[in-house]
Amino acid sequence: MGDSLTISGPRLMARLQTLGEIGALPGGGVCRLALSEEDRQGRERVLAWMHDLGLEVSSDAMGNLFGLRPGLEAGPPVMTGSHIDTVRTGGLYDGNLGVLAGLEAIETLNDAGITTRRPLCVAVFTNEEGARFAPDMMGSLVYVGGMPLEEALATRGIDGERVGDCLDAIDARGSDPVGAPDVHAFVELHVEQGPVLEETGVTLGAVEKVQGISWTEFTFTGTSNHAGTTPMRLRHDAGYAAMATATFVRELVTRIGGDQVGTVGSLEIAPNLVNVVANHARFTVDLRNTVNQQLAMAEQELADFVARLAGQEGIQVERRTLARFDPVPFDPAMVDLVEKQAHALGHSVMRMPSGAGHDAQMLARVCPTSMIFVPSVGGISHNIHEFTSPEDLEAGANVLLQVLLALSE
Numbered sequence: 001m002g003d004s005l006t007i008s009g010p011r012l013m014a015r016l017q018t019l020g021e022i023g024a025l026p027g028g029g030v031c032r033l034a035l036s037e038e039d040r041q042g043r044e045r046v047l048a049w050m051h052d053l054g055l056e057v058s059s060d061a062m063g064n065l066f067g068l069r070p071g072l073e074a075g076p077p078v079m080t081g082s083h084i085d086t087v088r089t090g091g092l093y094d095g096n097l098g099v100l101a102g103l104e105a106i107e108t109l110n111d112a113g114i115t116t117r118r119p120l121c122v123a124v125f126t127n128e129e130g131a132r133f134a135p136d137m138m139g140s141l142v143y144v145g146g147m148p149l150e151e152a153l154a155t156r157g158i159d160g161e162r163v164g165d166c167l168d169a170i171d172a173r174g175s176d177p178v179g180a181p182d183v184h185a186f187v188e189l190h191v192e193q194g195p196v197l198e199e200t201g202v203t204l205g206a207v208e209k210v211q212g213i214s215w216t217e218f219t220f221t222g223t224s225n226h227a228g229t230t231p232m233r234l235r236h237d238a239g240y241a242a243m244a245t246a247t248f249v250r251e252l253v254t255r256i257g258g259d260q261v262g263t264v265g266s267l268e269i270a271p272n273l274v275n276v277v278a279n280h281a282r283f284t285v286d287l288r289n290t291v292n293q294q295l296a297m298a299e300q301e302l303a304d305f306v307a308r309l310a311g312q313e314g315i316q317v318e319r320r321t322l323a324r325f326d327p328v329p330f331d332p333a334m335v336d337l338v339e340k341q342a343h344a345l346g347h348s349v350m351r352m353p354s355g356a357g358h359d360a361q362m363l364a365r366v367c368p369t370s371m372i373f374v375p376s377v378g379g380i381s382h383n384i385h386e387f388t389s390p391e392d393l394e395a396g397a398n399v400l401l402q403v404l405l406a407l408s409e
């Protein structure tokens, strides 16, 4: 059943463009931070589409949204989906593609009059990005029982706002319980967000695993003083220490090599003036590796460096873990299925790890899971110029449809 069904590329593109208008940035791209007014509008749009498609809509206490299409039989659904929150400089596809390709698959089945044996469900998970509220993948993490709801709701964002208050402010707190989902299988379509598929000339990725993620926030406290009169030997310079740590992170990950990456993406110093030694610095370190042992080694070296530096510079250090997830392998049979369906549709496909974090890595805790990747032009993502060709989006969505059909029979 459904072997020759194909999704509508133009309809998928139209929805991507329409959603992309919510929080649109002047030069292109989107700012739709989790639980912002733009997120509220995006949710409203997606919920309207879900209703139009005849889905049974629900939401849980974490604000995750679900559109269920009943099957011939009751029982746990085959689930797909992703997120619609973005980083502050996001593209049109990150997350949005997974949600809207799920809706496109549903509309294709509606048009063909096909009812699957198992129910199908399209999920929109709250705060995947973690750009405003850490950790990333927060909604799916709570959904699978990996973080207590109360802890998530009490989390404060970069603006000091609390998740629970922001959920209420946009009226997104639902009534379904979280923590013990019953899902038959999960598959997520996503843009690769890296250069591998494009550089290899392959259309699709069958994602085998997601690399481990470690986010730490450091706060350094020194002494502000006059930039002209304070001898170097008397300085307790929090700004210098932060920047020395950033340099160390680059040296460290280069030395470790392999898949190790490291980023200092957020840095603030105070009083942030030309002629004052900074007494305060707060910055984040994002470390990732597909091999957990190497990731742990990088974390340890960073901690040792910071302790040594603090002693030498005479500054105080506070550290806070914002996110820590081990690498996640996906279900081999699910990876095989993605590969098989891609081949059956005549597309080139390769097995690959994911460099970015995804809701699928949380769902993998409770059900067989895998992902489908489509190429990102220039390997660019978390950037307003993120782009994937309509042909590749269509290819990915058609494979998603066939994987959903196979899983739901």
Ligand code: GLV
Pocket (backbone or CB within 6 Å): 128, 129, 130, 136, 355, 356, 357, 358
């Ligand atoms: C979140 O999606 C991340 O990988 O940073």
Ligand code: MN
Pocket (backbone or CB within 6 Å): 083, 094, 095, 128, 190, 357, 358
């Ligand atoms: Mn994403």
Ligand code: MN
Pocket (backbone or CB within 6 Å): 087, 094, 129, 356, 382
């Ligand atoms: Mn992202």
